[in-house]
Amino acid sequence: VCGTDTLGVGINVPIRTVLFSGLTKYDGRRQRQLQVREFAQIAGRAGRAGYDTVGHVVVLAPEHDIENAKAIAKAGDDPKKLRKVQRKKAPEGHVSWNEAVFDKLVNGTPEPLVPRMQVTHAMVLDVAQRPGDAIAALDRLIEESVVRPEDVERLQTRVRDIVEALVAGGVVERLDPPDAEGRTLVLTIDLQRDFALNQPLSPFAIATLELLDVESPEYHLDVVSVVEATLEDPRPIISAQVFRARGEAVAQMKADGIEYDERMELLDEVEHPKPLRDLLEAAYETYTQGHPWVRDHELRPKSVVREMAERAMTFSELVSDYGLARSEGMVLRYLSDAYKALERTVPASARTEELTDLTAWLGELVRQTDSSLLDEWEKLVNPADPASLDRAQAVADGEETIRPVTTNERAFRVLVRNAMFRRVELAALGRWDALGEMDGEDGWDAEAWREAMAAYREEYDHLGTGPSARGPAFIDLQVQGRTWHVRQTFEDPEGHRDWGISATVDLDASDAAGEAVLTVTSVGPA
Template sequence: MTLIDQLPSDADPDALFEAFSTWVEERGISLYPAQEEALIEVVSGANVILSTPTGSGKSLVAAGAHFAALARDEVTFYTAPIKALVSEKFFELCKMFGTENVGMLTGDASVNADAPVICCTAEVLASIALRDGKDADIGQVVMDEFHFYAEPDRGWAWQIPLLELPQAQFILMSATLGDVSRFEDDLTRRTGRPTAVVRSATRPVPLSYEYRTTPLTETLTELLETQQAPVYIVHFTQAAAVERAQALMSINMCSRAEKDEIASLIGNFRFTTKFGRNLSRYVRHGIGVHHAGMLPKYRRLVEKLAQAGLLKVICGTDTLGVGVNVPIRTVLFTALTKYDGQRVRTLRAREFHQIAGRAGRAGFDTAGFVVAQAPEHVIENEKALAKAGDDPKKRRKVVRKKAPEGFVSWGQNTFEKLIASEPEPLTSRFRVTHAMLLSVIARPGNSFEGMRRLLEDNHEPRKNQLRHIRRAIAIYRSLLDGGVVERVAPEGTDGADGAAPIVRLTVDLQQDFALNQPLSTFALAAFELLDPESPSYALDMVSVVESTLDDPRQILAAQQNKARGEAVAAMKADGVEYEERMERLQDISYPKPLEELLFHAYGLYRKSHPWVGDHPLSPKSVIRDMYERAMTFTEFTSFYDLARTEGIVLRYLAGAYKALDHTVPDDLKSDDFQDIIAWLGEMVRQVDSSLLDEWEQLANPEEESAEEAQERADQVRPVTANARAFRVLVRNAMFRRVELAALDKVAELGEMDADSGWDEDAWAEAMDGYWEEYEELGTGPQARGPKLLRIEEDPEHGLWRVRQTFDDPNGDHDWGISAEVDLTASDEEGRAVVRVTEVGQL
């Protein structure tokens, strides 16, 4: 029986509260006083600002709010800052209210969009609020993790619904809101509803705090001995978290029986990457690693082992706070400062409480612990003083170690101040864009009045409002000059009597304008500039789509570093002087295919579609680079030294796959382009299928639960099942060998094919024969084309026999590589397992 079956016959507040609290009690849950207070206000129709500690049951209040909205026959929206949390809540609410009553909108996925309960990101709700305003069919908004209102790049999306949805009841929730009196008054004024602030400093699991001057290993050993594990060790870079896990391998974390239990729970889990193989060692020792750069399947494994109580220590980053399901008893800070992208600074009170609040598990722990380590130089000085004992002479002789250069100091006073401090007041992050003006102009009514109210009655100080007004005027003029909007005289006037003109759009905006990939319409126009007869047509299509995607900064930085490193080596070999080398390096960046063509097209397109100016074009080559180099995921991350951020690489690849599959019309998808899509999709699935499986499952959420989908995601389908994609994988594996041979990298070839008996010497001897006959070995489109690869399938013996012919300069095509593809081994490893049998002439 779902929660919706408990709906009373009318929306009387007492009946609603009674029905919901009965449902809660039947599940053996007792409401905390703050939950009761918040729910009473919610069912009475008031806005609620709920500021209670982590683990105090805010999700249950959200469920009660949705329950009340459904009883009132209102559409209710749940918003969260990240898609993963929105998706998690979607499946959770499907269980509560039934799949037919719950929908989801995340910008790149739409499920059951007409449902009465909608889960979405804040940006999606902001777009709807701008487009429809008070006419939007939204009766209630539940905003989870509302402290994201103060995020510099995304905070605008949390403010817009408050400004533009006066008809809605708002429930704003976070553990770290700070002073909210401004929101209390503002919501009441805008919505005409009373606004209740429900606060509680009482945690279901109380926290105790301790500042330590012992070395971290000693601190950790003591925490383990006093049953204060699991311990989450907080670092402020992903590299530091991984290095800590490696350093702690010397401590015996688990008993033999516990290690056996870990191995049993891991089972046949596939650790497919370089980082994965290291993680396998860590978790079998009782140490987890958890950060945003990991593959989702690895994070999920760490969470699964932690939930089973098998990990004593988890080394992670400060991004733990949002939507992460890692039960921990102790939070251990390695520092109280962080680099925020511009400078090293002390943690803000909100950041500290957000992380510290993860300690202590309701239902598991009776207490949580927060420990802060003193700076390393302070710990070493304390250790030296302790060694000197109480003798004043010896203590005076101790040479105290100084803080590192540039060190931002913190100490016990910093820790105590953070504990006592309330989270800082939330800062407005309003901004004006082309999409905002277009959405307001597209509404019925007086768009000038609507825009004036939005610009002058937001949460910004007056100085900022004036800046936003100037920006809005500049955008409006560009829309007017571009012919996207026009001014017309009000009905019944000739425009000469001083009546304010009406502005209207001259173009039709799609219903989901600004929700989908903003530059997808530009991509469609740019495809027409490409030559379908070009051998690079399919890859040029990929480059167009990649230029419209958000930049994966870590990948692009790695590509640039690699390009500059290779350039420096070449210039040194050519005898170029240092100063000139440094000057030339400034012009070397990551690869940007079709850069000139795309920017020219973008400039022309922007004149008639000025709103694309909000979304700058960014030519880049990640998919294309990987495909042209014929690299596997592991080879690519290793080549660019991206093992620590392989999760970011995979998310980019998965997003690009969705964009390529959906942005490009079917009639433009050539066979070569279809091959690329099939290859990319299968590669992503074999590395970690969860990113695509969840996306595809959203269309049919009733077929399986989130747990079933997650379990299926861990059981990867055989790589040979997708015949088209597997042929591309085989083709790439063979061509990768051609590329290395052309570069005379016989050492890498020998390492790749050592299991086949083709070591470095064997490859060198074979290729010497080729180089005696020919001066070059082609690696262009002709060389990798299907004409030079022959595949003979032999399913009876579980093999494919392949011959990759070399593209020699004379066109003789008599040299090549013969190999066998082991189908069973390929399915086990999730890649084309190729065993070279011969390199030479036919």
């Protein structure tokens, strides 16, 4: 039996043996050595309770230690040769381990479990919906939980801070006197049934949504940026974005004749994309004046989901574009968290058709990549929904559970629109090879795309890819059974709207592939 351990550092090989490829792990912030408790948890899989009495645990030494051991063995017992052995050191920045670390993990006492109970906005909302005094109920929950005495007062104060924030944000109202069921708090009536605040900064996000211009063509993207700023950073993506931004900055600075030393200083200021940064930071400062405890949570503006939406990217395109193959799991987890936050945090009053479409698209993207991330969550959110129960049970039984991608028509329409607009973006950038890879089998190889767009350039000197070019006015979709016909019109500078891309969509092939399968039929005037 082979597979990767849940902690990401061990792999199971024949049944009674656990093989550690290393004694370090990435904990989301940094690479560090395993704790005794973590080592014991993984090593404990060497054998099955009730079946095996003996298990084996093998740990591979670091590569530089292995090379040193080989060199020493080759030198033998000759003192002169041993003195000449050039021992390799661990790579710079590498968190290493040795036999002493191994012995400590084998014989050490597991670290004590420390209670880490947290009171969240979602917890307060859940209790507020039950009969009785919500604050008193939470106080009892804290007192009866396994927490240290010094934490009781801190957590109970946290409850009151959250209640004040929810009241100030208009999310809940106080009842004085209590209602017939003893409730002292009640949710405001304009929130959807499954509304929840899943992040510490969710109340701030709701307050900030009121600052956005709902009439703006980028409103739905701005909502995404507000929500993304409340989520933890997916570090592999952020690092890749910073690396790319610095590479582009260096190229521009060289073209501008900036000297090396000055370039290095300027590079320190280059960051990953942060849409709405000024608005978000100003709103954060204002919000924290009335809710000072919010400063315990850092605002993190970023653009991951937004960039995917703007560039009409699929999950595989995002991974390929930024070289994230080794971090796919973390990327997918972030996209799942973003979808859940959009689905359950944004009030119904703040939703538009474009935002609803984007949310549906993101959920389907996550589901088609790994349905288990959403099926179990939906079971918890909608316990009475037979469909969610069936999918969650199928996951538990190890059965295939990915539903056809065309089942959610709203989300599939967005997938089709994105697939068409992706071709517009690539055409605007002149990336003929990428277009050829997408459509070469249908007769539209790189050269065919180059020739078609050369004819367009003879008439127009620009191809729009901004918010308006992505809008519904430039896409026409005709549904005809299991084959759809779609026309993506180009936004030309003269406003003629005569050029575009025509394609057919095969729904059966799309279900089999888990994504929109298009066949380009023409690129040119209608």
